[in-house]
Amino acid sequence: MLSRVASSLFWMARNVERAESNARVLEARLINALETQEYGKVALSDWEAVVEICASKLDYEEKGGSFTAEAAASYIALDPENLNSIRNCLENARFNARAVRDHIPEDFWYVLNEHYLSFRSEPFTDWNTRRIQTFLQDTQRLSYTLQGIIESSMLREEAYQFIKIGKWLERGEKTARVLNVMCEKTKEAEQEANANYYYWLSALQFLNGYSAYLKRFPPTMDPSHVIPFLISYEQFPRSIEYCMEHVRETVMKLENGQVSHYSEDLFKSLDYVSSEFMRIKFQKLSKEETGLFLDRFQNDLNRISSVFSSTYYFV
Template structure:
């Protein structure tokens, strides 16, 4: 496979996953904003930090409020991580490798782009944005279902999988880190009513509330939420599950290309081993924020090494 084809498939998957993540983060911000006792500044600051968009937003001079943050994260063409920007970039990558996609994959991306063109100002207000966020999440699920159910298991599929799970590992670490570090209540103990609602909002954002109760059969506790999203392999959005897939697809790619593993394989295997054998008590002892920040930085380095080894 040509490196430019692999590059487009990798980034196509990453931007679809990012669109889904930004939609979920906006949902968290809206849910937390509706809770009494929540600081509106902290709720939107945390949303911007989690999506990596805070510096860009500050540069616009917009107010730190729903009316300022929602349009920036949902539709601003100058924000490369806004929902509509992710859709446009995903479609551009899909067009570049149209012949490498199945019909269902192309339809999922192209129809999303066409429907996005029909969205108007009313769709990006506080009253209209909920419908857009639900639509974006459904469209991401449609794309993921399309490629997982129609692509031939070859290097094209492995690069698409790799993009999905590198992005997901980073996103899960970010959303968990922001909740724990930025939104940790300062005026009440951990485990208080407001803290409970914050963790519930986070679990809803990653579609894990029912999974949490199924696994733990207990009231929501921060260390259990962290364990579910960091270490539990059966939770599909957990960091552990994401690195399970990253390692598998890197191994499949080297087998498909008849080449030896390189720095991406070493980094991914190291991070995977840490997640596989870690205990949540040890992670909290070391500091959850410090551990998650380290994983975010190492995942960014892994992305750089993947691009250097395979895509350049």
């Protein structure tokens, strides 16, 4: 397979996944905003957290964005200036898909293209929050459909594997990011009543883990449950460990279970992350230690991503 094609498949998958997860975070936040009063100041101020999770807070502030529901929601969902706006993610995904049309199922292209055509003709200027919410739901459903098409019709060969690696890396990264931001926020808001409860509840909702979590743990949002659940609960498909395990497994398949000289670095970086997990898994981390671990992990992920790109000669 051409390196350019592999790279497009990888980025196509990452962009679909990013659009979906940003849509979920924003939707969850907009729904919570309706119940703001109950949580007081905390909930009001945390548009900042959402911007940090879905985009770059620095960019946003430089552009003079204000942390109100309306401004932040439209920045995250629609702003063409925001590299990671959902609209841009979908356009990138379509752009990449178009470049590899002969490597993806036809239905994948039809569905993505149809969605693109319908939202391209929208006059975004008069969108209110309610319209944005519909858009967010559509985006998540789009992603489910696309994943379904991949799972049900693609050969389990290289193209499939590059798509999956993109998706799992993106997903693992997003979970780490949500956790990182939430650790910060709970630290800042130590004095606020309900702050802990509110932030960890949000984290679970942002990562589509709330109902799954309730099946295993009491609904108290105890960080000593929530954090390990999101980091290393092996059965939760958005936990960092689950995602990284799948990255590793897929790379293994791509390489037919063998480590060659050109893939050595890649395996080394993956092994390093696994060993880190083993190290922290059975010890109780303090909030600071968790924060440090997450910082390191995000760096490791960036490294894996770049080693991965050079292993397969992405341009």
